Amino acid sequence: MKRSSRRLLGARVGTLLLAASLLAAxxxxxQGATPRALPEGHPPLAADPAPALPPGEGAIRGRLVHRExxxxxxxxxVVLYALSVDGNAGLRRTTSDSEGRFDFEAxxxxxxxxxxxxxxxxEVPFGTRVAFxxxxxxxxxxxxxxxxxxxxxxxxxxxxxxxxxxxxxHLRVWHTHTLDNETQRVVFVPPELRGEREPLLSxxxxxxxxxxxxxxxxxxxxxxxxxxxxxxxxxxxxxLEFGYGVPLTDSEISLGMNSSLGASQLEIxxxxxxxxxxxxxxxxxASGDAGPRLYTRPGLAAGEGFEWRQPLGGRPERATxxxxxxxxxxxxxxxxxxxxxxxxxxxxxxxxxSDLPLLCIALPEGARNPRFSGDxxxxxxxxxxxxxxxxxxPLPAGEPTISxxxxxxxxxxxxxxxxxxxxxxxRLEIVVADTGIAPLxxxxxxxRAMHSEGRNYLRLEGFAIEPGEVVSVELARLETQGxxxxxxxxxxxxxxxxxxVGFLTAPLLGGPRRDEEDSEDTGLRGEREFIYRALDDLxxxxxxxxxxxxxxxxxxxxxxxxxxSLLRAEREGHPAPAPSPHCHGCGQALRAGDRFCSQCGQxxxxxxxxxxxxx
Numbered sequence: 001m002k003r004s005s006r007r008l009l010g011a012r013v014g015t016l017l018l019a020a021s022l023l024a025a026x027x028x029x030x031q032g033a034t035p036r037a038l039p040e041g042h043p044p045l046a047a048d049p050a051p052a053l054p055p056g057e058g059a060i061r062g063r064l065v066h067r068e069x070x071x072x073x074x075x076x077x078v079v080l081y082a083l084s085v086d087g088n089a090g091l092r093r094t095t096s097d098s099e100g101r102f103d104f105e106a107x108x109x110x111x112x113x114x115x116x117x118x119x120x121x122x123e124v125p126f127g128t129r130v131a132f133x134x135x136x137x138x139x140x141x142x143x144x145x146x147x148x149x150x151x152x153x154x155x156x157x158x159x160x161x162x163x164x165x166x167x168x169x170h171l172r173v174w175h176t177h178t179l180d181n182e183t184q185r186v187v188f189v190p191p192e193l194r195g196e197r198e199p200l201l202s203x204x205x206x207x208x209x210x211x212x213x214x215x216x217x218x219x220x221x222x223x224x225x226x227x228x229x230x231x232x233x234x235x236x237x238x239x240l241e242f243g244y245g246v247p248l249t250d251s252e253i254s255l256g257m258n259s260s261l262g263a264s265q266l267e268i269x270x271x272x273x274x275x276x277x278x279x280x281x282x283x284x285x286a287s288g289d290a291g292p293r294l295y296t297r298p299g300l301a302a303g304e305g306f307e308w309r310q311p312l313g314g315r316p317e318r319a320t321x322x323x324x325x326x327x328x329x330x331x332x333x334x335x336x337x338x339x340x341x342x343x344x345x346x347x348x349x350x351x352x353x354s355d356l357p358l359l360c361i362a363l364p365e366g367a368r369n370p371r372f373s374g375d376x377x378x379x380x381x382x383x384x385x386x387x388x389x390x391x392x393x394p395l396p397a398g399e400p401t402i403s404x405x406x407x408x409x410x411x412x413x414x415x416x417x418x419x420x421x422x423x424x425x426x427r428l429e430i431v432v433a434d435t436g437i438a439p440l441x442x443x444x445x446x447x448r449a450m451h452s453e454g455r456n457y458l459r460l461e462g463f464a465i466e467p468g469e470v471v472s473v474e475l476a477r478l479e480t481q482g483x484x485x486x487x488x489x490x491x492x493x494x495x496x497x498x499x500x501v502g503f504l505t506a507p508l509l510g511g512p513r514r515d516e517e518d519s520e521d522t523g524l525r526g527e528r529e530f531i532y533r534a535l536d537d538l539x540x541x542x543x544x545x546x547x548x549x550x551x552x553x554x555x556x557x558x559x560x561x562x563x564x565s566l567l568r569a570e571r572e573g574h575p576a577p578a579p580s581p582h583c584h585g586c587g588q589a590l591r592a593g594d595r596f597c598s599q600c601g602q603x604x605x606x607x608x609x610x611x612x613x614x615x
Contacts, residue, residue: 256307275311
């Protein structure tokens, strides 16, 4: 085989996503309703209700044609659904005239845009795909409306294909069942007849399946481990897809199925990292490369069961990718905490698609409605039924960024947001929209607040986050009487200033002393707190023009590195590593022999230069 399992799956699922999105758009009565299509692990094509199409210079004109039956009335709704190369969706609607004609003016003619034009007659959607060629500004389409039938007598089963992929917590199984409709009518069992008729196809899956998922609008329903297809089934050959997950609880998993129509041939596509299937009369097919392996067996009779034992690959114990930075933007309202999250990766060389996850990202408990960026999808980010995100690649060399969004319901006051990461983070930054809340945490330190696009944001930062470490932030609402957001920010700043004054004056006021065995930890924490304040001062100097950006970046990097080493020393109970000499006034790096800081001019004491004797 020349292509990987993900590429084979991607091509078919991509077509299905477009078709299902159109079906969902046709079924949505509200203007601008979001066309959504799953299987699990693939985000909606639009994170929010699909916007109107952007203006362009082209036109799509068409006609609805009914080959059989009564003439079509005027005023039938027609939908134009667009998907651009960057994954953004758009929607526009119009109605047909008495001759079935319709027009969509001022549409983008970029060949990278894929358009679906469709309508719904009765409960059955009809549509076609349209794309502009280079230099084209107008396209003519014809949508044929067919008669429908409730009788599945002329349906025959074709090939059934199962594809496997191992995620972080589950083995994902994707089914593709091919059906042939040898009539010139659409076979469809409407909802009011489904209590007395059999579905066109019924597939029961074997094993501890979870989250059996189907594309929205694709005519399936699910009950337990059974997926049932009621149509519409159009003339000719049609592929039906659905998927599910099986928990990775053992080194082998039982898999299989029972199809009401059987299959003319059965194929199982297995990634190279998984073992060879056991049982089921499967035979290995010839493979031309080191990619997925294909196993086949003769066809299945209608209602005949099939089962095999599937050995798993090695469980990913730790991330294989480094994550220098994760950044989270939080915005809290009365019901939901909205989270925008990004993970910057460090990829020394381009990585091909991996059979096993390169990175696992566990979302917070209760997270819902996850949405990924287009790049994240292209780089193989998908979701296990457990909610854990797994990254399989391929990844470009450099520092690609994985971006996602999700919502966390607010259970009560105060809201506690907890986050853990599958890989070590050099730095974690959390940015909180200042909506009258105070972020409280004992793991992160505050940075200077920022103002952007008319809003205030509070910032927190932490270094050397360990894999699996829980970072907790409590979002407490500030009690005010008519106070403004500016007042909230001022109060938070004032509390921070009081805390800083208390820290600096406590030794002078003769506060309570720790035992001698804690003195070393206290010294480490004290130096780390000093570095945090120096980092804040560096940011202020950059904002006021006292520091050049390149000097700010160098000095900030050195201070961060020192803070991380101090934090590791605190955790491990080791003495702090010897610091590199820096000016206590501004943080500028010093050289042996310096008596004054070259940055701020402050006199340098001998204590500031380890190993250098005063002269």
